[in-house]
Amino acid sequence: MKIGIVGTGNISFRHFEEFNKIDGVKIEAVCDTNKENLEKFLSLYKEHKIRGYSSLENMLSSEKNFDGITNATPDKFHKDTSIKILNSGYNIFCEKPLAENYKDAKLMVEAAINTKKINMINFTYRESSAYQKLVDIIKSGEVGIPRHVSACYYQSWLSSNKWGDWRKEDKWLWRLSKKHGSNGALGDTGVHIFDFAINAVGDIKEIFTDIKTYYDKGKQIGDYTLDANDGFNSLVRFENGAIGTITNTRYATGHANSIILEVFCTKGALKVELDESRSKWSTLNICQNENINKMIWEKIECPKTPNNYENFVKSIKHNSKIQPDFNQGAKIQKIIDSCIKSNDNNIWVDINN
Ligand SMILES: NC(=O)c1ccc[n+]([C@@H]2O[C@H](COP(=O)([O-])OP(=O)(O)OC[C@H]3O[C@@H](n4cnc5c(N)ncnc54)[C@H](O)[C@@H]3O)[C@@H](O)[C@H]2O)c1
Structure with missing residues (x-):
């Protein structure tokens, strides 16, 4: 091939x-x-x-x-x-x-x-076998209906040198510049966390988003105006009645590249934590049945699954x-546009309008 x-x-x-x-x-x-x-x-x-x-x-x-x-x-x-x-x-x-x-x-x-x-x-991040298991369990109804969701995407390349000096490399600078086509953290990594959350929990109905661009990092480096956002917090209302927070920052000191999703449902709770080294990508945390009253989280090891390339x-x-396809990419893009509209007008936005 x-x-x-x-x-x-x-x-x-x-x-x-x-x-x-x-x-x-x-x-x-x-x-x-x-x-x-x-x-x-x-x-x-x-x-x-x-x-x-x-x-x-x-x-x-x-x-x-x-x-x-x-x-x-x-x-x-x-x-x-x-x-x-x-x-x-x-x-x-x-x-x-x-x-x-x-x-x-x-x-x-x-x-x-x-x-x-x-x-x-x-x-x-769809490649994580623990995430795929989380999605299957939610869809099966085994832990009831989702009620409350917390989805975080943490990077720290603006506050650490884990991936080099962002001030000196084009591959980081274009990600900070609207003129270079970047929607900042929202467009770069926000798309991942929105896809991660809605593919598991269901579609979002309404969203309120606060987007932040920190000007103290400097306004201009060479051809790059540093005007694209560095992070955001979204409040979301899902179609199925659940509510949640979806957040993302490039200032999450201590995290190179972490994604944490917690879904609290009527009959149990699920959590995945993806890390830079992929050491936790196959571990699903679940609290259900008799463990609910004991606050005990069981770890389920999920066998590796094919990656996106395969x-x-x-x-x-x-x-x-195949999934995720362009249609899913566009659906996420609509959410990103809605976040910008919400931030600019300080309003809740109905995703379908
Ligand atoms: N899936 C992921 O987790 C993930 C991770 C990193 C990057 N990305 C995405 O990958 C894309 C590239 O990111 P990157 O970090 O490799 O950027 P980069 O700047 O390091 O590389 C992009 C390359 O594309 C070239 N290019 C630009 N326009 C071109 C054109 N018209 N024809 C041919 N080449 C062209 C540039 O010269 C550059 O060499 C971005 O959209 C980024 O969001 C995804």
């Missing part, structure tokens, strides 16, 4: 490593508009004899037989590049967020529907639909 990669920055190395591990899959060609990044990628993997191009257009006109293309460009480029890939007849694996806004996300969904190609968005390849092989 032949895979192409668009964008050879930070996340593209993971795309390469994960696809390359799968039997019968080969990364055939890559492209990047940044010569330095393209050459770095090609030289790192030179024994794989990957062909490199200076643009998506060059790659599409020179290569004919991809089974799928992954889109690892920054958020701002997802719409145009993904639509081009779909219209060229290729299945697509696109990085999150799907787009910069719901309007663009809808155009991407339309292109996916019209071309009938397999389309997937890389909501990475699922994408499998769905190409079987020509079957």
Whole structure:
């Protein structure tokens, strides 16, 4: 199976490593508009004899037989590049967020529907087997109806050097700049935590969001105006009557990359804690039955499940639909737009209006 990669920055190395591990899959060609990044990628993997191009257009006109293309460009480029890939007849694996806004996300969904190609968005944290078990248990009704939800996404790259000095690297600076297509923490990691919460609990009906951009980190670095948000808190009302808080910050000192979801239901409670090292990704915490009155949380070890890369390849092989798809990406984008509207107008927003 032949895979192409668009964008050879930070996340593209993971795309390469994960696809390359799968039997019968080969990364055939890559492209990047940044010569330095393209050459770095090609030289790192030179024994794989990957062909490199200076643009998506060059790659599409020179290569004919991809089974799928992954889109690892920054958020701002997802719409145009993904639509081009779909219209060229290729299945697509696109990085999150799907787009910069719901309007663009809808155009991407339309292109996916019209071309009938397999389309997937890389909501990475869906890969946790403990999370998948949490979703199954909630959907089975075993712990009753969700009543109260707490979903947190914590990163600390603005207050630690865990991932290097953000002031010196383009890959962090574009994430802080609206002009460079970023919706800040909300668009970058907020999409993950909203997907994580609603896929488990159900759709959100109404939302109130407080978004924060800290100007004391400096207003300008080179071409980057640091005006995209650093974190947010959302109050949510779910369609099924549950209420919850969904929060995200890049100032969570002590957390490199943590996602914590707690769902309290009428007959039990569930909790997953995902960490940077993935050491807790397979452990589901559950309090139910006789443990409810003893405040005891049982740990359930959940066997590892296929990752998003493996699922994408499998769905190409079987020509079957896959989740999370572009439609889910657009649904999350609508929530992001609603958060911005709520913050700007200081109002609760009905997601479906
Ligand atoms: N799923 C996850 O958990 C996860 C993790 C990290 C990043 N991401 C997403 O991956 C995307 C890329 O992030 P990154 O950290 O790798 O960024 P990056 O800046 O390190 O790399 C992006 C690369 O795309 C190239 N590029 C830009 N426009 C292009 C175009 N039109 N054609 C070809 N190449 C182009 C850039 O030159 C750069 O080399 C973002 O959308 C980000 O949100 C997702």
